[in-house]
Amino acid sequence: MPRKRHKADEIVTKLRQVDVLTAQGRPVAEAIRSIGVTEVTYYRWRSEYGGLKGDQVKRLKELEAENKRLRRAVSDLTLEKLILKEAASGNF
Secondary structure, rough: OOOOOHHHHHHHHHHHHHHHHHHHOOOHHHHHHOOOOOHHHHHHHHHHOOOHHHHHHHHHHHHHHHHHHHHHHHHOOOHHHHHHHHHOOOOO
8 A cells, every 4th residue: 555645734633633523522533533543653753733824834934945045055055165276276
C-alpha cells in the first residue's frame, strides 16, 4: 500500500478533528484511529503543527523554503570565496 502524503492544511484539519472527538469524550487512541493515521504520526504532527491555523501553516512552509534557499546561497558564496582565496594565494 503506497504511503499518502498529507498536505499541511489537511494535517491541521485532522488535528482539529481529534481535538473535537476527545472533547466529546472519546479516548485519544480511538480518535486518532478514526482520522486514519498512527499514533506516532499524530504526535509528530501535533508537535510540528499543533496550535497553528491553515494560513499560518502555509506561511511556515514558505519561510522554511526561503530559509533553505538562503542557506544554499550562503554556502555557495562561502565556497566560492574559499576557492578564490586559495587561488589568489597561489596554492593550487
